[in-house]
Amino acid sequence: MKxxxxxxxxxxxxLMVMQCVACSGKKEPTNDNPSITPTKGVSDKEQxxxxxxxxxxxxxxxxLSFTWMLAESDIPLKDDxxxxxxxxxxxxxxxxIMAVPDSDYETKLSTMTATNSLPDVVDVDSNVxxxxxxxxxxxxxxxxEKSMPDYIALIEGEDRANNTATYxxxxxxxxxxxxxxxxxxxxxxxxxxxxxxxxxxxxTPTSWEELYDAMLIMKxxxxxxxxxxxxxxITYLLGNIAYSMxxxxxxxxxxxxxxxxxxxxxxxxxxxxxxxxxxxxxxLANAYKDGLLHPDYNIMDRTMVTSYLTSGTxxxxxxNTTFTNSxxxxxxxxxxxxxxxxxxxxxxGGNTKARQVTFSKDWDQFTVINSKVERAEDLVKFFxxxxxxxxxxxxxxxxxxxxxxxxxxxxxxLDSISAIGDYATLRANYGLGTWYIARFxxxxxxxxxxxxxxxxxxxxxxxxxxxxxxxxxxxxxxLVHTQSFPSFTNEETERLTTLETNxxxxxxxxxxxxxxxxxxxxxxxxxxxxxxxxxxxxxxxIYNTAYSRLK
Amino acid sequence: MYIVKQxxxxxxxxxxxxxxxxxFLLLLFVLIILxxxxxxxxxxxxxxxxxxxxxxxxxxxxxxxxxYKTILNNESLGRSYFNTVFYTVAGTSICLFMSALCAxxxxxxxxxxxxxxxxxxxxxMLFDVGMIPKFLVVxxxxxxxxxxxxxxxxxxxxxxxxMIRTFFQNVPEEMLESAKMDGASELRxxxxxxxxLSKPVLASVTLFYAVGIWNSYLxxxxxxxxxxxxxxxxxxxxIVISNEMSSMSGDIAAMNISTMNIKYAVIFxxxxxxxxxxxFIQKYxxxxxxxxxxxx
Numbered sequence: 001m002k003x004x005x006x007x008x009x010x011x012x013x014x015l016m017v018m019q020c021v022a023c024s025g026k027k028e029p030t031n032d033n034p035s036i037t038p039t040k041g042v043s044d045k046e047q048x049x050x051x052x053x054x055x056x057x058x059x060x061x062x063x064l065s066f067t068w069m070l071a072e073s074d075i076p077l078k079d080d081x082x083x084x085x086x087x088x089x090x091x092x093x094x095x096x097i098m099a100v101p102d103s104d105y106e107t108k109l110s111t112m113t114a115t116n117s118l119p120d121v122v123d124v125d126s127n128v129x130x131x132x133x134x135x136x137x138x139x140x141x142x143x144x145e146k147s148m149p150d151y152i153a154l155i156e157g158e159d160r161a162n163n164t165a166t167y168x169x170x171x172x173x174x175x176x177x178x179x180x181x182x183x184x185x186x187x188x189x190x191x192x193x194x195x196x197x198x199x200x201x202x203x204t205p206t207s208w209e210e211l212y213d214a215m216l217i218m219k220x221x222x223x224x225x226x227x228x229x230x231x232x233x234i235t236y237l238l239g240n241i242a243y244s245m246x247x248x249x250x251x252x253x254x255x256x257x258x259x260x261x262x263x264x265x266x267x268x269x270x271x272x273x274x275x276x277x278x279x280x281x282x283x284l285a286n287a288y289k290d291g292l293l294h295p296d297y298n299i300m301d302r303t304m305v306t307s308y309l310t311s312g313t314x315x316x317x318x319x320n321t322t323f324t325n326s327x328x329x330x331x332x333x334x335x336x337x338x339x340x341x342x343x344x345x346x347x348x349g350g351n352t353k354a355r356q357v358t359f360s361k362d363w364d365q366f367t368v369i370n371s372k373v374e375r376a377e378d379l380v381k382f383f384x385x386x387x388x389x390x391x392x393x394x395x396x397x398x399x400x401x402x403x404x405x406x407x408x409x410x411x412x413x414l415d416s417i418s419a420i421g422d423y424a425t426l427r428a429n430y431g432l433g434t435w436y437i438a439r440f441x442x443x444x445x446x447x448x449x450x451x452x453x454x455x456x457x458x459x460x461x462x463x464x465x466x467x468x469x470x471x472x473x474x475x476x477x478x479l480v481h482t483q484s485f486p487s488f489t490n491e492e493t494e495r496l497t498t499l500e501t502n503x504x505x506x507x508x509x510x511x512x513x514x515x516x517x518x519x520x521x522x523x524x525x526x527x528x529x530x531x532x533x534x535x536x537x538x539x540x541x542i543y544n545t546a547y548s549r550l551k
Numbered sequence: 552m553y554i555v556k557q558x559x560x561x562x563x564x565x566x567x568x569x570x571x572x573x574x575f576l577l578l579l580f581v582l583i584i585l586x587x588x589x590x591x592x593x594x595x596x597x598x599x600x601x602x603x604x605x606x607x608x609x610x611x612x613x614x615x616x617x618x619y620k621t622i623l624n625n626e627s628l629g630r631s632y633f634n635t636v637f638y639t640v641a642g643t644s645i646c647l648f649m650s651a652l653c654a655x656x657x658x659x660x661x662x663x664x665x666x667x668x669x670x671x672x673x674x675x676m677l678f679d680v681g682m683i684p685k686f687l688v689v690x691x692x693x694x695x696x697x698x699x700x701x702x703x704x705x706x707x708x709x710x711x712x713x714m715i716r717t718f719f720q721n722v723p724e725e726m727l728e729s730a731k732m733d734g735a736s737e738l739r740x741x742x743x744x745x746x747x748l749s750k751p752v753l754a755s756v757t758l759f760y761a762v763g764i765w766n767s768y769l770x771x772x773x774x775x776x777x778x779x780x781x782x783x784x785x786x787x788x789x790i791v792i793s794n795e796m797s798s799m800s801g802d803i804a805a806m807n808i809s810t811m812n813i814k815y816a817v818i819f820x821x822x823x824x825x826x827x828x829x830x831f832i833q834k835y836x837x838x839x840x841x842x843x844x845x846x847x
Contacts, residue, residue, distance in 0.1 A: 101789040104788070107772060307604055310603050326603075334604065
């Protein structure tokens with residue numbers, strides 16, 4: 001009997017412990033009824049700023065408290081962090097970050113949209129706006145245009161109006177897009193071992209044909225190894241070279257879609273059906289035959305391709321220029337003279353001017369507001385503030401004296417902060433920069449880190465020099481930003497899904513046969529006809545009809 | 552006589568060869584099974600540049616413990632580790648108790664409406680209600696964002712409950728009758744006779760539940776909003792996968808090549824405790840999983 005009592009007591013204790021843990025989990029605002037909680041009574045301003053000094057141009061008398069759902073990558077996002085604390089103290093804005101693992105953000109988001117249980121503020125991709133805006137779940141920001149003049153001025157600016165218009169749903173704005181103030185330039189360009197070019201006396205290639213010849217020489221000198229590859233498979237590889245050969249689609253900039261915007265014709269085109277697309281396929285088929293393209297090109301992931309590049313097995317990679325610094329750091333331990341650098345956009349087929357598409361100017365990510373929130377206007381004002389100079393300065397550079405200083409009117413990270421040298425840590429420890437709350441992103445902070453690194457080591461990091469080159473190439477019109485897809489109606493989306501799925505299935509099944517020689521390039525014409533027979537014209541029509549609605 | 556001896560010798564040498572081949576094949580299987588775990592460990596303690604260059608294959612190079620230092624300093628990892636242990640211990644206790652409690656009456660012959668009740672319960676095995684309805688139920692019961700959203704929705708797994716019931720059925724009715732004659736109540740019979748006699752099946756089911764809860768990913772992802780409640784798997788998956796995904800976006804922020812050794816150190820640390828549980832439960836395990844295999 002005693003034992004029974006003891007067992008009962010243990011179970012009761014366990015239940016109480018669980019209750020306590022559960023209650024502690026309930027303290028934070030849940031998202032059952034999204035509401036912006038105003039705190040009445042004693043003004044927070046008085047509590048936090050006893051002198052009554054208003055440190056920000058925007059201040060809420062009642063605490064503006066809300067939950068913001070953000071994707072969290074491998075670096076933890078915190079509530080108790082420099083930027084958020086500053087907002088609490090100086091604007092009376094209390095943000096509670098709901099960090100959802102990046103890897104399954106979409107699963108959580110789709111469950112929440114399906115059950116209409118979105119938190120107050122959510123970060124989403126443009127396609128979510130397209131599918132959810134019609135349901136009335138999201139706040140229509142166009143109703144509050146007067147409260148967001150800074151944001152409107154930015155998206156209607158000459159440099160981005162065309163692209164931002166594609167994100168409107170029925171002509172209305174439903175999300176605050178993450179916009180570029182300054183971005184460290186990266187582009188999908190070939191990255192090559194320049195030390196080998198020097199070693200074999202090869203002139204820096206300026207055309208795809210010259211690059212091919214250079215790779216042949218590298219192969220002759222090192223016949224046991226292949227010369228180039230990529231990650232993410234064949235469509236990524238094809239896409240990254242097709243545009244500069246006169247066609248387009250797929251690749252890093254199109255999110256894997258075969259349709260792309262052709263500026264020469266001011267219309268959207270299904271890339272693989274364009275005559276010039278054959279050039280890219282032929283190029284890769286030849287490279288495969290000549291032993292230049294690594295036979296595992298279709299299954300390589302980033303880890304695999306990096307290990308080949310940094311161990312000296314491969315000399316060229318067709319990918320973003322993003323990782324060049326990391327390649328150099330790893331390979332130089334083995335071969336101190338080794339040096340990877342990007343090639344400027346390459347010409348093709350005797351053209352004198354190269355053309356290359358790069359990532360869109362702004363991010364394809366938006367912050368949307370739940371239509372059920374109580375203080376919608378205040379929220380809109382707050383998000384508009386994030387796009388002001390003051391807001392951008394806080395979210396990118398932090399607090400003056402603590403993380404940055406003003407040098408001749410320009411913000412500059414303190415050396416102690418630049419010494420961190422790692423953007424992920426900057427975000428994790430101070431809440432600064434991309435992938436956090438910055439909506440008007442200024443990546444000059446990264447440049448400050450590069451410059452600091454140069455000062456300490458005496459060597460300019462390759463990504464820094466590349467950024468300047470890429471900026472110049474953009475100004476010259478050689479590198480162009482990709483244009484986003486227009487928004488489609490539900491019927492259009494449904495039809496496109498069917499058509500594109502069928503087209504992609506056939507394309508994916510057959511394309512490697514052309515590269516590896518299982519199908520002759522002479523059959524390419526009939527293959528394109530087969531694709532056309534599956535609705536290429538209809539796909540293009542849907543895209544261009546949607547596009548014409550924006551004009 | 553000589554011929555018989557020679558035949559026997561030949562047979563013995565044949566057996567020996569068979570034994571050697573068996574041994575060789577089994578060792579090969581053991582190697583295939585252990586190598587990935589060994590590989591994760593040697594990568595986690597090797598120099599990151601060596602790992603990036605793909606040099607680590609059989610032995611660690613430039614041995615260091617930096618990745619373990621890094622992850623042990625990661626506060627969210629520590630907290631999620633504690634959460635996972637809590638969910639596993641509390642969840643397994645609840646699951647085991649509820650399953651056994653349900654199984655006991657169903658194992659008794661004289662239960663009124665036994666067939667109907669059994670069918671009613673087994674019926675739920677045929678259909679899964681799906682993610683959204685489950686989410687709505689959890690939400691409507693105000694369990695969302697509490698530890699109960701992890702502990703309660705999966706309190707009974709019908710399959711495991713049936714396993715326990717089958718084991719209970721094999722306990723002789725006479726034993727229970729004699730307990731009743733001595734004045735034992737049903738609860739007393741349950742706690743004092745059934746549970747102690749059913750250690751093998753309970754141990755097996757404990758392991759099944761514990762591994763299931765330890766590895767559960769989707770429920771915490773959907774039902775928990777607060778990071779302080781996240782189990783290890785959410786953090787782990789994020790560390791392992793997100794680098795690959797974020798590097799697609801074309802941001803300079805993705806420029807640092809993810810350190811594979813940190814990823815593997817995290818995986819290693821997270822599987823270690825559950826691996827350690829196996830040897831202690833294994834002796835019950837064989838007995839337990841055979842339950843119901845032979846009717847007699």
